[in-house]
Amino acid sequence: MENVYIGVDLGGTNLRVGLVDESGRILQVKQIPTEASLGYESIITRMVDLIKEVKKAYSAVSIGIGSPGPLNPFDGVVVSPPNLPGWQDVPITEMVEEAIGIPTYLVNDADAAALGEALYGGGKGRESSFYITVSTGIGGGYVQNNRLIQGEHGYSAEVGNMIIKPGGQKHANMNAGSLEALASGTSIAREGKARLEISGGAEEVFELAEKGNEEAVVIIDEAMDALAIGIANIVHSIDPSVIILGGGVMQAKDMILPLLKEKVDSYVYEGLRGKIEIEPVHLHDKAGIIGAAMHGRQNFENEKLKDN
Amino acid sequence: MENVYIGVDLGGTNLRVGLVDESGRILQVKQIPTEASLGYESIITRMVDLIKEVKKAYSAVSIGIGSPGPLNPFDGVVVSPPNLPGWQDVPITEMVEEAIGIPTYLVNDADAAALGEALYGGGKGRESSFYITVSTGIGGGYVQNNRLIQGEHGYSAEVGNMIIKPGGQKHANMNAGSLEALASGTSIAREGKARLEISGGAEEVFELAEKGNEEAVVIIDEAMDALAIGIANIVHSIDPSVIILGGGVMQAKDMILPLLKEKVDSYVYEGLRGKIEIEPVHLHDKAGIIGAAMHGRQNFENEKLKDN
Numbered sequence: 191m192e193n194v195y196i197g198v199d200l201g202g203t204n205l206r207v208g209l210v211d212e213s214g215r216i217l218q219v220k221q222i223p224t225e226a227s228l229g230y231e232s233i234i235t236r237m238v239d240l241i242k243e244v245k246k247a248y249s250a251v252s253i254g255i256g257s258p259g260p261l262n263p264f265d266g267v268v269v270s271p272p273n274l275p276g277w278q279d280v281p282i283t284e285m286v287e288e289a290i291g292i293p294t295y296l297v298n299d300a301d302a303a304a305l306g307e308a309l310y311g312g313g314k315g316r317e318s319s320f321y322i323t324v325s326t327g328i329g330g331g332y333v334q335n336n337r338l339i340q341g342e343h344g345y346s347a348e349v350g351n352m353i354i355k356p357g358g359q360k361h362a363n364m365n366a367g368s369l370e371a372l373a374s375g376t377s378i379a380r381e382g383k384a385r386l387e388i389s390g391g392a393e394e395v396f397e398l399a400e401k402g403n404e405e406a407v408v409i410i411d412e413a414m415d416a417l418a419i420g421i422a423n424i425v426h427s428i429d430p431s432v433i434i435l436g437g438g439v440m441q442a443k444d445m446i447l448p449l450l451k452e453k454v455d456s457y458v459y460e461g462l463r464g465k466i467e468i469e470p471v472h473l474h475d476k477a478g479i480i481g482a483a484m485h486g487r488q489n490f491e492n493e494k495l496k497d498n
Numbered sequence: 499m500e501n502v503y504i505g506v507d508l509g510g511t512n513l514r515v516g517l518v519d520e521s522g523r524i525l526q527v528k529q530i531p532t533e534a535s536l537g538y539e540s541i542i543t544r545m546v547d548l549i550k551e552v553k554k555a556y557s558a559v560s561i562g563i564g565s566p567g568p569l570n571p572f573d574g575v576v577v578s579p580p581n582l583p584g585w586q587d588v589p590i591t592e593m594v595e596e597a598i599g600i601p602t603y604l605v606n607d608a609d610a611a612a613l614g615e616a617l618y619g620g621g622k623g624r625e626s627s628f629y630i631t632v633s634t635g636i637g638g639g640y641v642q643n644n645r646l647i648q649g650e651h652g653y654s655a656e657v658g659n660m661i662i663k664p665g666g667q668k669h670a671n672m673n674a675g676s677l678e679a680l681a682s683g684t685s686i687a688r689e690g691k692a693r694l695e696i697s698g699g700a701e702e703v704f705e706l707a708e709k710g711n712e713e714a715v716v717i718i719d720e721a722m723d724a725l726a727i728g729i730a731n732i733v734h735s736i737d738p739s740v741i742i743l744g745g746g747v748m749q750a751k752d753m754i755l756p757l758l759k760e761k762v763d764s765y766v767y768e769g770l771r772g773k774i775e776i777e778p779v780h781l782h783d784k785a786g787i788i789g790a791a792m793h794g795r796q797n798f799e800n801e802k803l804k805d806n
Contacts, residue, residue: 349734353765428649
């Protein structure tokens with residue numbers, strides 16, 4: 191029988207558990223509301239129940255849990271995600287592994303999506319891919335030769351904190367003038383409120399821009415300029431085979447992608463112009479489950495190799 | 499008998515050929531002036547003679563040539579380096595391989611130094627290292643799991659063109675406000691000339707700063723601030739195990755390194771503060787020969803693996 195792997199996508203709103211086969215197909219998936227306010231013990235209890243339910247008829251090899259950060263993927267500890275109130279250094283892999291009895295691994299949610307997209311989505315068959323998700327915040331994941339590069343301290347692809355405009359717009363706990371301060375959904379909404387006097391958030395700015403509102407067009411252009419600088423800086427650091435873009439802002443991808451490609455071309459060496467591939471995500475909300483499952487699988491297989 | 503590998507360090511001023519053993523030791527090295535004005539045929543002829551001389555008593559496995567870019571490492575073609583006049587799409591690996599009869603590979607000179615430092619210098623034993631050389635220009639090399647990550651188009655670690663200050667100082671064929679425009683030896687010299695009315699270049703600015711000249715201190719501080727932003731952006735992209743710094747500007751490393759570490763700490767996530775390792779180069783001018791030789795070795799062994 192083919193091996194199967196559990197992938198968990200723990201979000202601030204929904205908790206989803208899927209069963210994934212060796213070729214990255216989701217065989218089944220269950221979803222419940224996270225009900226984050228109930229705290230971590232309730233969430234993990236319900237997560238364990240969901241895992242048991244999904245794996246009932248199968249003997250799964252490993253579990254991979256994708257969770258919001260900050261977290262320590264190496265120790266399996268969720269540190270203190272802003273959208274999971276009350277979580278503080280929760281040893282989630284230990285708790286789940288004890289309850290289920292199969293090897294469990296933890297991964298940053300953006301890293302999970304990055305790995306899913308790299309293996310079976312926009313980065314399939316490519317040597318490397320750099321995934322960037324632009325929503326309320328900006329995160330990402332970097333995959334080289336089908337493996338996540340998590341970095342020495344687990345901080346790779348934390349591109350939201352890249353400095354784009356030194357001394358620019360302030361933003362929460364991040365650098366002034368950071369990518370997240372300038373190009374996130376939050377920042378587009380902030381500019382919309384200030385300059386268009388609207389309260390519908392980034393979505394309304396995009397709608398107005400589509401209808402030809404000049405100031406809305408300028409707001410989008412400025413945000414995409416910051417994102418293009420961030421992408422050009424990533425290109426001049428690692429020159430990935432493909433940049434994969436996801437997140438809520440990509441609902442406006444028909445407007446954004448051509449603009450972004452043009453801007454990136456203007457910021458890279460001449461020899462790279464026209465050659466930088468920027469792809470929208472292929473797997474959408476499936477990437478997190480598939481990537482978490484495959485991260486668990488890869489880690490399990492690595493440990494087995496080391497044991498032999 | 500132990501295997502040996504040829505490493506060539508082709509510079510605008512000197513041409514050096516070394517014989518490197520399996521543990522990265524240089525067994526012998528020969529150096530002649532490049533005499534770049536004589537053109538590529540003369541240089542390659544003399545390079546071939548030097549290789550023959552160095553390998554006389556040995557049966558070397560492979561040749562690795564480190565050359566200034568732009569070049570295509572995959573095709574083995576040197577495109578048009580500014581400091582090698584008259585070179586235009588020179589198929590150097592083909593020419594050398596034909597003359598010597600052993601497999602020959604081409605690598606960017608900064609990449610060669612990066613690999614040398616990663617294997618036997620400041621990055622030894624580490625999972626990844628990012629090498630940055632700050633001299634007249636700014637270049638670098640990125641090594642992950644003891645292998646160069648050259649990038650999809652061979653443009654990885656071209657960090658001189660990273661944008662630090664959008665719309666800032668213009669610089670040759672690079673982005674306005676690029677790292678090279680703000681933090682290279684050339685840029686420090688430019689500011690020294692403009693603000694201190696000196697003509698002694700970056701070296702004189704460092705000398706004056708050491709003697710307490712306030713404007714010189716400010717010039718160095720601004721350059722290091724740009725470099726710190728560049729390093730923080732690299733950290734938030736790939737979180738390498740160690741950053742290795744080389745190049746002429748590092749002659750002032752006692753002044754630079756503490757300043758740089760303090761600035762980098764102020765630009766990274768709180769969880770990373772005090773943890774970013776920035777190391778001076780260990781191998782100095784040996785890194786290029788050792789790295790070129792080891793790049794040749796790795797490529798040769800890879801091809802052999804594929805053939806079997």
